[in-house]
Amino acid sequence: MSFKDVLSPFTAWKHVLETPVTIKDPLTREAADRYRGFHKNDIELCIGCSSCEAICQNAAIDMVPVKDPKEGDSGLRPQIDYGRCCWCALCVDICMTGSLTMSNEYIWFDEDPDAFRFIPGVDAKSWDSSEKGYRREGGRRLSGTERVEMREMEPDLRIGNFDEIVAGYDRAEAVLEADRCVECGLCVATCPAHMDIPDYIKTIREGDYEHGLELLYNSNPFSEVCGRVCTHNCETACAARHEGDPIAIRWLKRHITDQVPYDRYVDIVGKPDLAKTGQKIAIIGAGPGGLTAAFDLARMGHAVTVYEEKEKPGGMMRYGIPEYRLPYESLDRDIGVIEAMGVKIKCGVRIGKDISMEKLKADNDAVVLAIGLHLGRSTRVPGSESPDVEKAVELLRRITAGEEVPVPKKVVVIGGGNVAMDIARSMARLQKQRHGEVGITVTALESFDHFLADEEEVVESREEGIEILDSRGPQEVITVKSGKNKGKVKGLRTWRVDSIFDEKGRFNPHYDEGDEMVHDGEMVIEAIGQVSDVSLLGEKLTEALEWNRGRVKIDHDGRTSEPWLWAAGDCVKGPDVINAVADGHRVAQSINQVLVAMREAKA
Amino acid sequence: MMQAIYDRLKDRFQLGALDVRSRKGLAFVDLRREFLRPVLTELRDVEGFTHLILLTAVDWIEDERFQLTYLLNNRQKNLDLGLRLRLDRNLAIGETIHDLWPTAATYQRELREMFGIAFPGSPRVDEEFILEGWTDMPPYRRDFDTLAYSQQTHADREGRETSDPREFMKQILYPKD
Amino acid sequence: MFSFQPDRSQYPAPGPDGKLEIDLETGQYLKLWQGPNHPGMTGNMSVELTVCGDEVVEGKTHVGYLHRGFEKLMERRSFIQCFPIVCRICVPEPDFNEYCYAAAVENLAGIEVPEYANWMRTLILEMGRFNSYMMAIGGMSGALGLGVVGQWLTYVRDIMLDRFEELTGARIYHMFILPGGVRGHLPEGFKDRMEEVLKTAERYLADVDKVMFSNAVYKRRTKGVGYIDPKLFEPYGVTGPNARAGGVAKDVRKDAPYLVYDQLDFEVPTETASDIWARTNVRRRDIDVSIDLIRQILKKFPKGGEVMAEIPNVLHWKIPRGETYIKGESSRGEYGYYLVTDGSGYPRRVNVRGPSYTHAMALLELLIPGTNISDVAALMVSLHTYPPEIER
Incomplete structure (x- = not known):
């Protein structure tokens, strides 16, 4: 220790005249650009999926009703209790839409502690328009954004046959895909059958497939299908689709059915041990709507008989959907489960011909009409009455039934929906088998921006060598005018479509007549929609029933104006398996209520 | 290197398998109770594991046992070794090692308080450490439910109510289905 | 066997249970509580002193003033939900908790962190160390009544907190290192602003050297006081600057290099006196190392790259059964996380090894007897204690 050490501390005095470094006015000090301050929420972008609530380790977030729910939006929005918030911003990181962010505001005085609990974006705050504050860098990282690719058979391998194209996920792939789900449940409302989607996806992660299968068949006896x-309307409501791919819910459902051995199905689905009610129900049509109703009603203890006109049950699932998308074994497995519940299916019986409606009514406590849409619509353009002009549904039925169908080298399809794709791809397979090459042109009224068929159908059709033309309106089926081939179809003449609907939204296509094309083909297939064959009802019943735009009128529960008759499925709703399943449930529920009341009235 | 040390000790002290699954330079090994003191002494005095990193317990309540973990470090060789000792959960009495590492007394005092594991002979082991006036079960045991405790002890803030998206949508959009 | 017991020959001998029977009725002894509210205390703890005149006969550390049971809380939080709470285990240097926890989770989940994130983590840890030392040196001078150094270094810490703020989005609880990586890239112009902070710090530290380290009073009160026999280091688990002050160059950064420390050039400062002066001096010199490391890191910082590895959906992240111990060199010594997983979505057990646990409990109680009351604060601060890591 030296004398210097005594003097040295006094050097501190040199700072005495310096300006202080303290911040003069801390209340106006702006925080850094990334600062994690009070939250902001873009209320239009937010879907109320509650992931923010789920991740908050302090339970600072409540989901509160702010607007009416709609598809893919619960109508709930996060309310934050700043008495608990620890400003970690995990809610911002997990946010599925990117709507939730933070401002860099951190100074706020209020005497009322409850003011510090508010709904960002709804309760207006001074920082709502602030551009600064914490944002996650580089998108959502806390849950997966990319869908696990589905393996498919290569186009050149699949085009010559009707083998199933999609391979299905293996366990590892399915777990990866299931892992992306945030279990918000927004999809459940959108699924017509309100399947327990987050719950069955969870069973995949946990490897509990038997429970998964139970959940599936609880709400959908056509889970394999x-x-x-x-x-998959569910996938359009999926929270994951906002910043990435929606969860492959449909493939995950299939994965569960793939994993459980079929001989376990009936045990797992379970047949409720209920006393027989002694009440009888007749169901007309063994499609998804009719069979779902049958499944439910049989499980409720009723005696159910399903009458099917065709040789085999399944309706459009068998006779409409091509085998390469839905192998018949899958359909048969689902139907097998339904039959195991005690449902009797009588095929080859046409109501109105073999058995009258009156007799059905007399012999049963309730009757369900689930006849589907099996008559193809015609374009009625000149030449469409030619024998070489086919209807898609009719042709698909004949292919399924194993009947011989004409397979010319060049075929033109009219239509842009999934049925058009189904027939085009089916015919392409037959052409490949017969002629070694594909020659199909699909002409759709709609433009690709507003296409009706699923994107993947379009992609796969093209891969298989099918030409798809959009915005083409059919004007005439051109036939050979003379010679030995007189009357034979040789092509389709189309004009370009400028618009499909008029200002009032009515169907009224407008064409550019200068843009005319002729598509060569020895066959033209119309795939522009279907109607119901209601001739089985008979005149008296047709008169008695109330109708709505050509369809039997039903109430919310599917009951017609005749108290003993319910209607379900495509014949009263749009063409869609899952809607028909939902309809089947609804009708079964309603019938059961009525039948229970009838029993109680008798007792 | 760890393997060589293990091989030297394995048979003499009937050590369990060497678990090196975590990271490089770290291994865990199961130890029989009667060998705790000789193994620790040997590791400290012969094998260079002079540093007791920590001593703590894991409650495997489903197996009715506590795991005591003695984590040692050999600085020269940059090796960390965790010794795992099983204790019967219903007869939770450990052996004090405060004479090997005096600092172990603090760990043992904490384990006594938080897990209810006794260490007879350890200095001041029964003195309150962190909890004063605690009458409930030792709180770091798995069967102590912190949430239940918190709910009994504290009131929730009023006006808090949350909705589940799925249930809420059902209630509004399809209450009948 | 060790027998490092203080000389208590003048005082009543402890009983067979180690307890000291002191009869306060005699008027010879006085109980004196230093803390939990005391300017010479390092946070929320207290030392129960028994004094005879101004000499301390016995000192007992009391903790538990802020016990929140973090380790237990984590057992009912998912792996991502633990991330926001670990930083709270150490206020002045929270980043070690973030790093050790994240690295332990990554280790057991088998996740490889991107290079960029490793550099960022190293930078943050060094910034944290720098700030922690600012408090330690400031606190040291404060404990001896030299307030101005505390004020200066609080300012230096504050401008470093500004850098933390712009980098991580928060000043104290940065929450930037999360399992899988870090949350973002360096902001534009960060290096220049950091250089300004370092230059300012060096200017202030030069003044601190004159005012504090070359101060006759400071030297008199710290040299030879609070001596820790290096033979005690291993028995009492002494690590970090407390050991380095006694000639043992213990430093996890060198002994078991983690992150990118093996790509950085630095020496571990040591002293030999093992007293308060030596411990503080080691910290003072380690600040220079930290400053140099921050410069090196920023110079070698990757131009760009991923900040996060791919991690599973955190809402149902499960980690296979396993256990690991991850350590690093904090400003106070070896900091580590012992993580045990059981295959579920929650940690089975998390045990935080904070250096203060050994330094401020058994060791401090050993060092206190025989000191002067006025030196207790300096002794405690010289061990650089952060009580929350004792209680966790």
Whole structure:
């Protein structure tokens, strides 16, 4: 220690005249650009999926009703209790839409502690328009954004046959895909059958497939079918689709059915041990609507008989959907489960011909009309009455039934929906088998921006060598005018479509007549929609029933104006398996209520 | 290197398998109770594991046992070794090692308080450490439910109510289905 | 066997249970509580002193003033939900909790962290160390009544907190290192602003050297006081600067290099005196190392790259059964996380090894007897204690 050490501390005095470094006015000090301050929420972008609530380790977030729910939006929005919030911003990181962010505001005075609990974006705050504050860098990272690719048979391998194209996920793939689900349940409302989607996806992660299968068949006896061909409305409501791919819900459903041995199905689905009610129900049509109603009603203890006109049950699932999308074995497995519940299916019986409606009514406590849409519509353009002009549904039925169908080298399809794709791809397979090459042109009224068929159908059709032309309106089926081939079809003449609907939204196509094309083909297939064959009802019943735009009028529960008759499925709703399943449930529920009341009235 | 040390000790002290699944330079090994002191002494005095990193317990309530973990470090060789000792959960009495590492007394005092594991002979082991006036079960045991405790002890803030999206949508959009 | 017992020959001998029977009625002894509210205390703890005159006969550490049971809380939080709470285990240097926890989870989940994130983590840890030392040196001078150094270094810490704020979005609880990586890239112009902070710090530290380290009073009160026999280091689990002050160059950064420390050039400062002066001096010199490391890191910082590895959906992240111990060199010594998983979505057990646990409990109680009351604060601060890591 030296004298210097005594003097040295006094050097501190050199700072005495310096300006202080303290911040003069801390209340106006702006925080850094990334600062994690009070939350902001873009209320239009937010879907109320509650992932923010789920991740909050302090339970600072409540989901509160703010607007009416709609598809893919619960109408709930996060309310944050700043007495609990620890400003970790995990809610911002997990946010499925990117709507939830933070401002860099951190100074706020209020005497009322309850003011510090508010709904960002709804309760207006001074920082709502602030551009600064914490945002997650580089998108959503806390849950997967990319869908696990589905393996498919290569186009050149699949085009010559009707083998199933989609391979299905293996366990590892399915677990990866199931892992992406945030279990918000927004999809449940959108699924017509309100399947327990988050719950069955969870069983995949946990490897509890038997429970998964139980959940599936609880709400959908056509889970094998829907695991392959469902229109998956759920995926359009999926929270994951906002910043990435929606969860492959349909493929995950299929994965569960793939994993459980079929001989376990009936045990797992279970047949409720209920006393027989002694009440009888007749169901007309063994499609998804009729059979779902039959499944439910049989499980409720009723005696159910399903009458099917065709040789085999399944309706459009068998006779409409091609085998490469839905193998018949899958359909048969689902139907097998339904039969195991005690449902009797009588095929080859046409109501109105073999058995009258009156007799059905007399012999049963309730009757369900589930006849589907099996008559193809015609374009009625000149030449469409030619024998070489076919209807898609009719042709698909004949292919399924194993009947011989004409397979010319060049075929033109009119239509842009999934049925058009189905017939085009089916015919392409037959052409490949017969002629070694594909020659199909699909002409659709709609433009690709507003296409009706699923994107994947379009992609796969093209892969298989099918030419798809959009915005083409059919004007005439051109036939040979003379010679030995007189009357034979040789092509389709189309004009370009400028618009399909008029200002009032009515169907009224407008064409550019200068843009004319002729598509060569020895066959023209119309795939522009279907109607119901209601001739079985007979005159008296047709008169007695109330109708709505050509369809039997029903109430919310599917009951017609005749108290003993319910209607379900495509014949009263649009063409869609899952909607028909939902209808079947609804009708079964309603019938059961009525039958229970009848029993109680008698007792 | 860890393997060589293990091989030297394995048979003499009937050590369990060497678990090296975590990271490089770290291994865990199961130890029989009667060998705790000789193994620790040997590791400290012969094998260079002079540093007791920590001593703590894991409650495997489903197996009715506590795991005591003695984590040692050999600085020269950059090796960390965790010794795992099983204790019967219903007869939770450990052996004190405060004479090997005096600092172990603190760990043992904490284990006594938080897990209810006794260490007879450990200095001041029964003195309150972190909890004063605690009458409930030792709180780090798995069967102590922190949420239930918190709910009994504290009131929730009023006006808090949340909705589940799925249930809420059902209620509004399809209450009948 | 060790027998490092203080000389208590003048005082009543402890009983067979180790307890000291002191009869306060005699008027010879006085109980004096230093803390939990005391300017010479390092946070929320207290030392129960028994004094005879101004000499301390016995000191007992009391903790538990902020016990929140973090380790237990984590057992009912998912792996991602633990991330926001670990930082709270150490206020002045929270980043070690974030790093050790994240690295332990990554280790057991088998996740490889991107290179960029490793550099970022190293930078943050060094910034945290720098700030922690600012409090330690400031606190040291404060404990001896030299307030101005505390004020200066609080300012230096504050401008470093500004850098934390712009980098991580928060000043104290940064929550930037999460399992899988880090939350973002360096902001534009960060390096220049950091250099300004470092230059300012060096200017202030030069003044601190004159005012504190070359101060006759400071030297008199710290040299030879609070001596820890290096033979005690291993028995009492002494690590970090407390050991380095006694000539043992213990430093996890060197002994078991983690993150990118093996790509950085630095020496571990040591002293030999093992007293308060030596411990503080080691910290003072380690600040220079930290400053140099921050410069090196920023110079070698990757131009860009991923900040996060791919991790599973955190809402149902399960980690296979296993256990691991991850350690790092905090400003106070070896900091580590012992994580046990059982295959579920929650940790089975998390045990935080904070250096203060050994330093401020058994060791401090050993060092206190025989000191002067006025030196207790300096002794405690010289061990650099952060009580929350004792209680966790």
